[in-house]
Amino acid sequence: MPLRNINDLEKLKKINAALVSRVERSMDQQANAFSLFQTAISLENRVRTRTEELHSTLRRLEQSNIDLSAAKENAELANLSKTRFLAAASHDVLQPLNAAHLSVSALAEVQTSDEGKKLVRQVERSLETMEDLLRTLLDISKLDAGVVQPDIGDVSLEMLFSSLRSDFLPVAEMKGLTLKFRPVNAVVRSDRTLLRRILQNILSNALRYTRSGGVLV
Known part of the structure; x- marks a missing residue:
């Protein structure tokens, strides 16, 4: 009988140790689960924060694209206005230049002195240079406007x-x-x-x- 009691006691100790170990493992698992839960909550908060930041950045980019499109449109309108102005100005200035050419030609016919003829030639060259520059401006403005290919x-x-x-x-x-x-x-x-x-x-x-x-x- 005493030996049997000793065996029973040993069995009880083993059972108790097994129960304690199981309880400890259960507590560890619960602690790990709680830790994982906290980590998941932290990650969720970080993801939410990053998502909000991303949405904010996207909104700023969309606004920047809108501003850039508006600026591009304004620049194109300004360039078109400049082109039209150059074309109109070139035409308006070429008309009096043609009249000046006729006047200089008439003046050359009545000049008899060498000095007078020299001055007339200088005026003619100046008028021709000015006309070339204006015609170049006119050509450039036409190219910009797409009028001439x-x-x-x-x-x-x-x-x-x-x-x-x-x-x-x-x-x-x-x-x-x-x-x-x-x-x-x-x-x-x-x-x-x-x-x-x-x-x-x-x-x-x-x-x-x-x-x-x-x-x-």
Whole structure:
């Protein structure tokens, strides 16, 4: 009997230890579950905060896009107004220039002195330079407005340079300058009229601001 009681006591101890262990594991699991619950709540709050920040950023981006679209539209309207103004101004100024050309031509016919003829030629050159600049402005304004489309084709630089040489050589000689063009037989793809106007402006400025020596194209 005593031995049996000892065995029963040992069994009771084991059962008690098992129960204690189970209770401890249960408590640990509950603690882990509570910790996971707290972590989930924290993550949910962080996700909610980040989501609100993202929505706020998206709203700001949408407003920025609206502002940019409005600014672009205003810029396009301003550019169109500028283009129309340049076109109108160029036309208005070209009319009195044509009248001035006629007056200078009439004046040249009645001039007999060398000094008078020289002054008339200077006035003619100034009027021609002004007219070229205004026509260039008019061409640019037409291109900006989409009224004129470039007429792209093959342009012989040799023929173009020959034409420019004929136009500008007298101007260079009057200023005591040399004007030379490098031999070239290339053909480029461009709008002949616009390319000629660009080169005319370059040559006009080169001859105007060159005090001595010459210009090489």
